Amino acid sequence: MADTITIVDDRTGKKVTVPVIDGVIPSSALRELDPNLRVYDPAFLSTAACRSAITFVDGDAGVLRYRGYPIEQLAEHSTFLEVAYLLLHGELPTAAQLEAWGYEVTHHTMIHENMRKRFVDGFHYDAHPMGMFISSVAALGTFYPESNRIFDAATLDKQVLRLIAKVPTLAAMCYRFSSGLPFVSPNNGLGFGANFLNMMFKIGDDYRVDPTLARAMEVLFILHADHEQNCGTTALRTVASANADPYSAVAAGAAALYGPLHGGANEAVVRMLAEIGDMSQVDAFIASVKSGKGRLMGFGHRIYKQYDPRATLIKRTAEDVFKVTGKNPLLDVALKLEEVALRDDYFVSRKLYPNVDFYSGLIYQALRFPIEMFTVLFAIPRTAGWLAHYRELLGDDAQKISRPRQWYVGEASRDYVPLHKR
Ligand code: ACO
Numbered sequence: 001m002a003d004t005i006t007i008v009d010d011r012t013g014k015k016v017t018v019p020v021i022d023g024v025i026p027s028s029a030l031r032e033l034d035p036n037l038r039v040y041d042p043a044f045l046s047t048a049a050c051r052s053a054i055t056f057v058d059g060d061a062g063v064l065r066y067r068g069y070p071i072e073q074l075a076e077h078s079t080f081l082e083v084a085y086l087l088l089h090g091e092l093p094t095a096a097q098l099e100a101w102g103y104e105v106t107h108h109t110m111i112h113e114n115m116r117k118r119f120v121d122g123f124h125y126d127a128h129p130m131g132m133f134i135s136s137v138a139a140l141g142t143f144y145p146e147s148n149r150i151f152d153a154a155t156l157d158k159q160v161l162r163l164i165a166k167v168p169t170l171a172a173m174c175y176r177f178s179s180g181l182p183f184v185s186p187n188n189g190l191g192f193g194a195n196f197l198n199m200m201f202k203i204g205d206d207y208r209v210d211p212t213l214a215r216a217m218e219v220l221f222i223l224h225a226d227h228e229q230n231c232g233t234t235a236l237r238t239v240a241s242a243n244a245d246p247y248s249a250v251a252a253g254a255a256a257l258y259g260p261l262h263g264g265a266n267e268a269v270v271r272m273l274a275e276i277g278d279m280s281q282v283d284a285f286i287a288s289v290k291s292g293k294g295r296l297m298g299f300g301h302r303i304y305k306q307y308d309p310r311a312t313l314i315k316r317t318a319e320d321v322f323k324v325t326g327k328n329p330l331l332d333v334a335l336k337l338e339e340v341a342l343r344d345d346y347f348v349s350r351k352l353y354p355n356v357d358f359y360s361g362l363i364y365q366a367l368r369f370p371i372e373m374f375t376v377l378f379a380i381p382r383t384a385g386w387l388a389h390y391r392e393l394l395g396d397d398a399q400k401i402s403r404p405r406q407w408y409v410g411e412a413s414r415d416y417v418p419l420h421k422r
Contacts, residue, residue, distance in 0.1 A: 009033045024048050038405050044229075050237065050399065054087060054388050055228040059303035064310065066226060067091070075313050080192050080221035081105060084164055084384035087226055088391065108165035109186035109195070111173065112143050120170075120177050130264075130375045132174040133167075134254045140166065141247025148245045150394060159246045160387045167383045168192070171376045172199035178372075193217030196380070201368065213367060216321045220360065223310045224378050226385025227356075230302075232257040236386045240393050241402040253386045254379045260297070263357075263378040267371050269298035270361035273330040273337075282336045290346045298358030299341060305351035314359045318366075325366040334362060 005025055006017045018029040030037050041047045056065045064071040067086050074083055085093045085101050093101060119139045123132050141147050144162065149155045169186055176183050176199075184199045194214035201207060227233070236253035240246075257263035276285045289296045301308060322328065338354055341347040364374050393399050 005029075007033060038407060040407050044234070049229065049234070049402075050393065050396065052228060052389070052392060053090065054385070054392060055226045057228055057303050059301070059305050062304060062306045062309050064227075071223065071309055072313065075219050075222050078222060080218045080225070080381060080384075083222045083225050084381075087384050087388040088160065104161055105165045105192070106186070106188045106195075108162050109169050109188070111140070111166055111169050115140060115143060115170075116173055116177075116183060120173050123174075123177065125178070127178060129171070129174045129178055129370075129372050130254070130258045130379070132178070133171055133376050133379060134251050134258065136170050136174065137163075137167065137254060138248055138251035140170065141245050141251075144247075147247055150243060150245060156246070156391070156394075160391070163246060163250060163387060164384055167380050168196040169199060171373075171380055172196060174376070175200055175370070175373055179370075190214075191218070193221060197367075210324055212320055212324050216317050216363065216367070219313065219317050220363065220377070221381035223313055223356065224360075225381045226388065231259070231262045232382065233386060233389050237389055237393050238402040240390045241399060243401075246387060246390050249390055250383055250386050253382070257379055257382065258375055263375045263382070265297050265355070265357035266361040266364070266374040266378065269334075269357055270330065270365055270371055270374070272297045273333050273362075276333050276337070279332055279336045282333065282340050286337070286340050286344060290344070296337070296341060296347070296352070298355055298361075299347065300350070300352040301355045304353065304355065307353045308355045310356040311354040311358055314356065314363065318359055318363050321363050321366050325368075328362045328366045330365070331362055334359065 003020050004017050005020055006015060007029060008015045012034075014033055016029050016032050018025045027039060030039065039047070054067065056068070057063065066074060066083060067090055069086065069092075074086075078086075081102055082093060082098055085098065115136070119136055120132065140163075141159075144159065146155050147159045173183055181203070184202045187195050187198050190198055190209065191214060194209040194211075194217070197209045197214060197217055198207070229237075232253040235256035236249045239252040240249040244252075260268045276282060286296070288294070318328075318331070322331070338358070341352070347353075360378075361371070361374055364377055365371070369377060
């Protein structure tokens with residue numbers, strides 16, 4: 001079978017034959033046929049907007065790999081900082097590289113005092129932490145005026161380091177502010193996940209981070225670090241394509257992530273489970289979803305048409321966490337919901353399975369994170385993935401400023417009607 005596709009323009013008889021490489025054809029073939037021809041592809045269902053070597057997803061097989069490494073192996077053996085290095089550099093670090101990277105990150109976790117005083121303290125008392133996070137990340141960039149020198153490799157590397165190191169501090173700062181608690185400085189003696197938990201929850205001198213919970217945090221960070229061209233990463237790439245600085249681009253990615261159809265789903269799942277409240281209500285809830293009243297949050301995915309491999313790993317991590325914290329009472333409702341949905345033809349025929357957000361919220365809740373923080377917990381590790389995409393895009397000669405075309409369906413030309421004649 002030829003690895004080509006021939007497209008014939010029946011209007012002109014013009015014909016173009018293009019190679020199919022890795023299941024992809026170039027849109028330049030259509031421009032060759034007719035430079036004014038447009039492809040109507042809302043939500044990019046069939047459009048590959050870039051070539052990327054960072055993350056591989058096979059949604060039908062339930063496979064996820066970062067730089068070729070299966071997510072299951074990384075979740076079992078790696079740390080978040082090692083995975084961040086892998087995403088950014090393409091290879092696992094040597095022992096010396098990992099030590100140097102860990103040292104650099106832990107020595108860039110502090111945030112300028114004015115950032116807290118002038119920005120974070122300026123938010124309204126009940127501001128949503130994700131809204132605070134998005135704006136604070138953008139504001140953080142203003143502390144580094146050199147951050148717009150994005151084609152200077154050393155300057156860009158510094159911003160990448162700063163962002164990865166400082167987002168947990170910023171996130172914890174937003175939380176402590178909204179809870180009226182004093183800010184806890186980063187502790188350089190702790191690992192990435194443990195330091196974050198310490199900044200979040202330390203009250204008094206007796207607080208110690210439980211190693212099982214710190215490991216769970218690392219695993220959750222690893223699982224959320226990247227997921228190729230999702231909505232947030234596409235937003236980041238679009239902004240980066242205009243050569244905006246990395247702080248502004250990460251803020252754009254985070255803004256997209258905030259939405260309940262994207263990273264905001266983890267928050268929506270726990271609210272949904274609490275509303276269902278009891279296992280006896282599960283059947284009625286499923287029936288209401290099937291009748292079109294809302295969605296089963298945490299189910300379904302644009303790419304995964306079977307169990308999201310991250311959901312499997314999160315479910316396993318939940319068991320470890322619950323051994324320390326006690327079981328989240330909503331777990332039974334979630335398990336029952338999954339069981340009923342996966343037996344129901346509505347969900348089976350549409351290939352709707354639990355996604356990454358279905359169980360993550362239950363762990364976050366058991367770890368004592370308030371619901372409003374859940375999407376921030378997603379944004380912290382995703383910053384590493386976003387920055388890997390940011391760098392990849394800047395180094396990709398095929399990229400230009402992102403600028404889709406439209407299919408204009410508005411009025412044709414018409415004359416202005418003066419106000420007294422309307
Ligand atoms: N509950 C009930 N029905 C659903 C769900 C759901 N969670 N998801 C999809 N469907 C149905 C749709 O109604 C549609 O049915 P129809 O063909 O009868 O009209 C069909 O399944 C296909 O749905 P689409 O919306 O076309 O699928 P799409 O790929 O555009 O959406 C999405 C993917 C947004 C994730 C969707 O499944 C959804 O809304 N899920 C709930 C929110 C969620 O969990 N989001 C987190 C995703 S993971 C992440 O972003 C990190």
